Amino acid sequence: MKKIEAIIQPSRFESLKEALREIGVEGITVTEVRGHGRQKGHTEVYRGREYSVDLLPKVKLELVLPEAQAAKVIETILQTTKTGKIGDGKIFIYTLDDAIRIRNGERGEGAL
């Protein structure tokens, strides 16, 4: 099993959600986050007041998948969210030991 964590531009989220649904991904966890990588942000001034945009708004998606499905999902994320500009985000991939469905104690891929 793989856990995929993708940090993407908020503007790409709607289309990515749709694309993941089309390839059969059923469960995702979504979090509104702020952060920065190489895209460091900037400062805006409004009416004499400085607003620093150092932590940029992003959306974080977390998915846990059977290993066989991971490559396709990663490909879909890349295709849907890539604009080629700085700030497109990152994908992190983890290998998972196990998963447990709390309701009935089921383990492994069956619990996904």
Added chain:
Amino acid sequence: MTSGARPVLAANVCVSRLQPRTGEVQRPNRADCEEIRRQIGQSFLAGAGAPVTIERLRQLADRCVDQAVQHSSFEHETESKDFAVISLGGFGRGELFPYSDLDLLFLFKDKRAEQKLQAVVAQASRVLWDLGFKVSTTARTMDECKRVDHENVEFHLAMLDRRLLTGDRAVFQQLEDRLLPRVEKLSRAFLHGELRKLTEQRLAKFGNTIFHLEPNVKEAPGGLRDFHASAWLRYLSSDGSELLGAEAAEHRTALVAAEFVSEVRCFLHYANGRNDNILTYELQVAAAERSLGLVDGQTVTAADWMRLYYRNARTLQRQLQRCLSLKSSAGQNLWQKLRTSVRPEKSQSTSGKPFVIRNAQLEILDCTALWDRAAIMSILTEVAQTGVMLSRQAERELAYILSHTELRQNAGELGWRELQEIFAGDYPGAALRPMHKMGLLTELLPEFGTIDALVIRDFYHRYTVDEHSLRAIEYLQTLANPGDARDLPFALLWKTVEGRDLLVLAILLHDVGKGMEVDHHVTGSLAALETVADRLRLSEEERAEVHFLIEHHLEMSDTMRRRDIFDAATIQAFTDSVGTRERLQRLCLLTYADIHAVNPEALTPWRAEMLWRLYLAATNHLTRSMDSDRLHASEEDSLLERLRNVPRCDGPMEIERFLEGFPKRYLRVHSTTEITNHFSLYRQLKDQPVQMEISSTPHAFTLTLLTADRPGLFATVAGVLAGWRMNIVKAEAFANSAGIILDTFHFTDPSRTFEMNPGEIDRFQDELESVLCRNRSLQPELSGYENHHLVSAPKVTCETSIRFDNESSDRCTLLEVVTQDRQGLLYRMSSALAALTCNIEVALIDTEGQKAIDVFYLTMGAAKLTEDQGSLVREALETALV
């Protein structure tokens, strides 16, 4: 029912007279019990009403409790003596819903009896559990009931609904006749206060609204708990007198409403098979299909059935609100009562008006004055402008007048101007909510009636559509006192936004299309606007503004969600659609309120920040692109067509010459009428080189000036205004390609010179003309001002910030000055710039409270400022602003 009666239903008077049992008592049989329950359930589903069902369930439970206790006593060879079993809460009132808990109090004569009977209690509880009851038991000795436990107020409130079930009647009577009357008398004020607190906490937990899309029919506002809390509050606050007149009528209406909601609760219990009181979407459909609570089995849609539910819930909520406003006098001692009667209540005189503000609530003094609709609107305007709440008495008087059409006068003569006063107030929601509750809002805006209590079935919106719209307005008014960092930036916008009346009208109408059969609700909302605008006679500009806000009310949230808001192209496209900063402010506030009112969690700090970032980028783009974003007259066909109707126009070329080269903002902030007027002034420049006009609005004046550009012109006008002690709050300086400037100054007149002496306006214009045309010195006008401006100390201080931007414009340097506002400030700054031969190509002057925010597009020798020139300007301004 008397207002002082304990709120136990009639069942309490027929407590069974217990007979001592001598023979063996059989343990109650679960199968029998289940069978009776099944029959009661079937009977309900076959059409027996909630009162019958609840009563039969109570009888079953009463019988089972009695048998369980008798059986246990027999098993343990004890007599039903020295203890009593008392039902509390809903069961105590005689109301037992299909899956409700049984709240039981085992009351012992003393500690010894408690110890002796512990086993009996335990076994009786087990038997009841085995019979399928969810039992919640409490054990107390008589001594333990002598005082109120402040840590367990809920128990004492539940005790208000007590009923003897079985056991020793003498023990119960001792509690009933000797103990509790004294305890309740002493603690009545305390219990009243605690009950109010608990009730308010409960209501707050549900957002203080009945309009939840999936309401909890027991706990949420408008649920059965409201009805019971009303009864307790009335009991704890009353002297036992009968309800009379309007109150008695209100109580009768509430009883009918409570019966309807009880019907729904019974239905939910049977449908869910458990004590679940959430009226889900699916069960709303099922309830409508069953015509639940409807007479004659009418068939209605789920949405219409929910409207019926909300009407009943609203009745219960109103009754509770009235009861919450009752004070507990019963707990006062003689001294307190005397003080209350002698001490005058804090009131605020509103001489000549039919109302008075007393203890921060508006009360009606002269009910007959309300026959005139203008008086009603003046009361609501007071509420919208001050935020004072209508007292219950005022609401009742207003509702009475509004429901009696024969008492109305001037009903047809009121329109947009009266509504504007309310919409433009700092607290429009404070007036709009009672107006909606009393039916006045839908009377004035019948289009709003299409969304009255309308449920939209999605899992995102939590409230009905009308509630969503009212909440949106209320969220805006709370920005006057922002709660957290998330709201702070928007609070600034709310305080300074122009056209608040139009914004509020747009919010009221933005979703009315959801109540119409149209493909997209915006289409319906825009159609509704047309009828509203025709009826209220909105001007073309007002209609266009509200139209824009409704049509684009989703644009900011869509841009946030689907576009990269840090991409310049996104901002460019968005600002092209919006046009002006003023409109952007309104759209931003509308978006903020619209998201916020979806549900309490919808406007996360993350989303609020996204919205603010988009606003920030867009407003800065609009400010910084003004110089490069110029008008090309030949592209403005529709405007040219309209201007051609100006009398004595020499043809399209003349119009094009006038418009060519103005910043596009000029078209966006001025109506066609204003532009036509400017064009007329422009045509008169041939005869008179300075054309000016002064117009007034309720709170300010506007000076429009057209003339050929010349050095120091802007500073000169600012200087004359300063010399006349006028306070410039906003100004704009535009120039066309032919070098004709069009300056607009919006100013207030703190000394009321123009208001008190209208003739002075002509003298002011003469002076300005002589300074501009005959180069008369400004010194006589400014002689008093230099000293005058020093005397008024600012209430809020603001640090000065001077910024230059050489990137945003191709040919100008952008200068932004933010500083403490003061009289003559613009004159000081613009003269300092003029002294350095800086040419002001465009100026945007604005104020925000005591902060001045001025933007100038500057050139020196027809080029941007060099770094050295910038330093000189900074130094000159710093000196001028000291």
